[in-house]
Amino acid sequence: MAISQRLELRQSQSLVMTPQLQQAIKLLQLSNIELADYVQQEIEQNPLLDRDDGTQNSTLVDTDTNDLHSAAAAPSENENQQPDSLELSNADTLPDNNQTPLDNDYDNYYDSSPDNQWNDQDTAFSSWGAGGNTRFDDAEYSLENRLRDTITLRDHLREQLQMEVDEPTERLIGVHLIDHVDEAGYMKAPLDEIADQLGCPLDLVASVLKTLQSFDPAGICARDLGECLAIQLAEKNRLDPAIQALLDNLELLAKRDLKALKEVCGVDEEDITDMIAEIRALNPRPAATFDTSDVETVIPEVIIKSDNAGGWRIELNNDALPKVLINNKYHGTVSDLARTKEDKSYISEQLQSANWLIKALHQRATTVLKVATEIVRQQDGFFQKGVQALKPLTLKDIAEVIEMHESTVSRVTSNKYMVTPRGTFEMKYFFTSSISGGDGDAHSSEAVRDRIKNLIDQEDPKKILSDDALVTKLKAEGIDIARRTVAKYREALGIPSSVQRRREKKLSF
Structure with a gap:
């Protein structure tokens, strides 16, 4: 067999991840904070x-990739207008299907009534374009009433130390002790070690600790749970010998050994x-x-x-979307000043990058709206009736x-949230696995979880439902579920077993 060289021309197809496509995909998975x-x-x-x-005199330029440079130099029709990357995104400025395969026009209006499933007059742009009403200025979305300046536990204790302790040595010891208080409010460091570190008598450290234990909140700087509860009871003048004996034997209370x-x-x-009722009213974590x-x-x-028609209005939150402009005036200035080939190439590359960013931002917004609209359409029962009507749904x-x-x-659904009449949910929340039903219908695992919780909340204190009893009740409702699955869902909800619930309800006086 002879070995020879020859030229061949072959035609093949391959998927090439261009930098622009990589950028568009990257923006999809970012949350609005990461996007900003x-x-x-x-x-x-x-x-x-x-x-x-609101102060920049910039406009979104024509994004024809055949002539990016000359299009950017075109003057604005209205220099006083301040459009953003979303408001001026239209058929002329958007890339074609070959450039942005993830972007498609989509209707975002869903009407659950049989006569009007979709409203063609309300497009994906009308709900969030220029002049849109998606703002958090309303009182129901106001954050001023929900956010406040926070003060740390250490600052709170040091402030009280400054007012209560005048002696410099004791104040220094107090600051050192405060630095050893954990997040729950307990003093975990041994006092003898602190005394050795500071080179002072142990009695003086204990005396300062006693002063700290009188600070607010009640029970702070205790060395164990019993001491924490004792401090709170002493403040209420309820620390008598009987209840002190109970505090000394908290392990018996944990075992529900009332006789002992x-x-x-x-x-x-x-x-x-x-006495048990009094202890339960105390705070075991004062901090x-x-x-x-x-x-x-x-x-x-x-x-x-x-x-008003029994459907749902799906809108993008414009306040959460970054608004980006291309500064045409600056581009014209630097273009006129550019003399070398490298300078002109750099300006052209930056213009192209800016245009692609604006297109990618619009593409991301459109895709998020598209996915959200379909979620609402398929989970209409949840929005109408609640979690019990949640349907199984997959990506x-x-x-x-x-x-x-x-x-x-x-x-699109990762780290993104939706505000609904039933609360704020991550978009991933609406994707749940399926549990078969006795009637042939599938049930959402989240809906089954909610049903288990409701059954346990409504159970008779004298007749606690075991996992087997829960299985029987669920099967009677058409939910075919195994006992181990009920136990798994119950534990995921943080609900104790029937034996533990029986003990707790017996002590609920």
Whole structure:
């Protein structure tokens, strides 16, 4: 067999992930907070991009990829108008299907009435374009009443220390002790170790700790649960020998051994009942009101409202979407000043990058709206009746209807929230697995979970429902479920077993 060289021409198809397509896919999976950070980075890197703050004299340019440079230099028809990347996105400025395969026009208005399933006059743009009414200015969405300045536990205790302790040495010890208080409000560091570190007598450290234990909140700086409860009872003048004996034997209370507790405390059944009720009214975590974590406010991407025709209005939250403009004036200035080939190439690349960012932002908004609309259409029962009417739903169900890939739907629904008349939910919440029913209908696992919780909440204290009893009741309602599945759902809900519930309800006086 002879080995030789020759030229061949072959034609083949392959999927190439262009940087622009990669950018569009990346933006889909970002939450609105992450998206704002990403856009801010792009604005810092691209001199032609500006954020729309109402003062920039910028416009969205024609995004014809055949002549990006000359189109950017075209003057604006109305220099006083301040449109953003969403408001001026239209058929002329959007890329074609080959450029952005994830973007399609879609109707976002869903009417649950049989006579009018879809309203063709209300397009995906009408609910969130220029002059849209999707704002959080209404009182029901006001955040001023929900957010407040927070103070840490350490600052709260130090402030009290400054007012109550004058002696510098004791104040120094107090500051050191406060630094050892954990998130629950307990003093976990041994006092002898603190005394050795500070080089002071142990009695002085104990004395300062006693002062700290008188601070607000009641029970703070206790060394164990018994001491924490004792401090709170002493503040109420209810720390008598009998209840102190109960605090010294909390392990018996945890075991629900009432007989042993009565003997230890020397009281009858009525007294032990009252004492347990008093202890239950106390706070075992005195520092729980001081949140040590940073509060992250959920900003919804989509707002669902009921209309007057029995359907649902699906709108994008414009306030959560970054508004980006291309500064035409600056582009014209730097274009005139550019002399070298490198400078002109750089300006052209930045203009193209800016246009693609604006297109990707619009594509993301349209895709989110499209997925949200289909979720509302398929989960109409949930919005009408509640969680018990939640239907089984998979990513594939949505992807097939809107003609997108499942991975795209997964990216769109991750870390994105919807405000609905029934509360704020992550878009992933509406995707639940299926449980077969005796009547042939499938039931959502989330709906079954909710039904189990309702059955347990309504159970007779004298007749606690076991897992087997729950299975029997659910099968009577047409839900074919195994006992182990009931136990798994019950544990996921944080509900104790029937034996534990029976003990707890016996002690619920």
